[in-house]
Amino acid sequence: MQQPFLTQARQRRLIKLAREAGRTPQSMLRFVLRDGFDQCEDDVQAARTAEEEISRSGTVAHQQVMNEARATIASHARAQRRQAA
Numbered sequence: 001m002q003q004p005f006l007t008q009a010r011q012r013r014l015i016k017l018a019r020e021a022g023r024t025p026q027s028m029l030r031f032v033l034r035d036g037f038d039q040c041e042d043d044v045q046a047a048r049t050a051e052e053e054i055s056r057s058g059t060v061a062h063q064q065v066m067n068e069a070r071a072t073i074a075s076h077a078r079a080q081r082r083q084a085a
Contacts, residue, residue, distance in 0.1 A: 017040055
């Protein structure tokens with residue numbers, strides 16, 4: 001099987017992407033070969049943005065989200081029953 005060849009520009013791109021993802025270039029190469037540079041760069045940027053948002057705003061406990069979702073569904077169901085009557 002032929003080894004993948006990366007130009008110097010792509011090697012630099014891989015190194016930068018790996019640094020941003022907190023991975024080694026060797027481990028990042030697997031994802032780049034599977035998904036392509038553009039997709040991997042988009043994924044890493046999205047993950048970094050999400051981590052920044054979590055740092056800024058915090059998180060919400062799973063149980064709280066589920067309780068709010070159930071309350072919203074119940075409220076909507078009551079409104080639908082009233083409209084049908």
